[in-house]
Amino acid sequence: MTDRERYLFDLQGFLVIDDVLRRQELETLNEELDEYDLWREPGYEDGFFDIWRNGDRQISAGPLHQFSAPFRQLIGHRRILPYLADLLGSQFRYDHGHAMLMREGGGPFELHGGGVPRQPGIRYEVVDGQIRSELLVVEYALCDVDEGDGGLCVLPGSHKSNFACPSSFVSFEETGPWLKPVPQKAGAAVIFTEALTHGTLPWTADHERRALFCRYTPGHMAFVGRYREDGREEPDGGYPRTSPSGEDDWSLEARRMLEAPYLWNRADTIQRQES
Numbered sequence: 372m373t374d375r376e377r378y379l380f381d382l383q384g385f386l387v388i389d390d391v392l393r394r395q396e397l398e399t400l401n402e403e404l405d406e407y408d409l410w411r412e413p414g415y416e417d418g419f420f421d422i423w424r425n426g427d428r429q430i431s432a433g434p435l436h437q438f439s440a441p442f443r444q445l446i447g448h449r450r451i452l453p454y455l456a457d458l459l460g461s462q463f464r465y466d467h468g469h470a471m472l473m474r475e476g477g478g479p480f481e482l483h484g485g486g487v488p489r490q491p492g493i494r495y496e497v498v499d500g501q502i503r504s505e506l507l508v509v510e511y512a513l514c515d516v517d518e519g520d521g522g523l524c525v526l527p528g529s530h531k532s533n534f535a536c537p538s539s540f541v542s543f544e545e546t547g548p549w550l551k552p553v554p555q556k557a558g559a560a561v562i563f564t565e566a567l568t569h570g571t572l573p574w575t576a577d578h579e580r581r582a583l584f585c586r587y588t589p590g591h592m593a594f595v596g597r598y599r600e601d602g603r604e605e606p607d608g609g610y611p612r613t614s615p616s617g618e619d620d621w622s623l624e625a626r627r628m629l630e631a632p633y634l635w636n637r638a639d640t641i642q643r644q645e646s
């Protein structure tokens with residue numbers, strides 16, 4: 372992370388990094404999403420996907436770490452790893468992730484997050500010049516998001532706010548220059564702290580919005596305890612794990628990221644190359 376990027380992240384609470392995904396990666400991810408056909412929710416009652424809907428034009432499906440190899444490889448994407456170490460500390464872990472689709476007229480989803488109330492799990496602070504974010508999001512754009520299309524919106528700087536966000540702002544009843552949509556080119560990654568006040572503006576474009584979310588925490592912390600939101604018991608506490616079907620897809624960093632949260636003697640996620 373450059374000094375310029377660190378300054379901007381600390382100032383705004385988010386950063387847009389262009390051209391993270393190459394054309395071929397984008398094509399593959401979009402083709403695989405076509406195959407999954409996530410809108411066809413009743414077909415997935417076998418419990419593979421955790422589905423969340425906001426009306427009939429916005430759908431999220433996870434867990435991303437159990438999707439096919441191209442999705443799993445995003446978890447330890449080489450371009451993103453250095454940012455994670457800088458923003459979460461050297462022992463960061465992957466917490467959870469999902470795909471989000473929106474069709475014209477989908478959304479909105481109200482603003483959430485913010486400097487206050489200070490909530491364990493989404494805190495943001497800087498100590499001795501070192502950024503320490505708790506829950507951190509990397510959102511990959513699989514389609515262009517132009518000014519006015521809707522989708523992700525943020526209140527820049529709100530991760531350091533000292534007063535609660537007015538409820539009329541939260542519900543979008545009142546909008547103004549404090550609210551910033553985040554245009555993205557397909558292939559860009561938006562990194563933001565969950566402590567930033569953010570939400571989803573109605574999707575107005577006639578193409579489908581497609582975004583992938585990977586969420587990370589410091590190595591000693593879990594945000595989603597048992598992975599499944601239905602609370603079903605899972606082995607090993609239910610934390611994300613490498614799936615047996617795709618053992619070869621996981622980089623060493625990704626394997627370390629998928630370890631359960633703990634602190635004592637935890638290895639750095641990115642190890643220095645032996646010389």
Ligand SMILES: O=C(O)CCC(=O)C(=O)O
Nearest residue numbers: 508522523524569570571
């Ligand atoms: O990208 C969006 O539409 C908002 C995502 C969001 O609300 C979140 O990650 O908590």
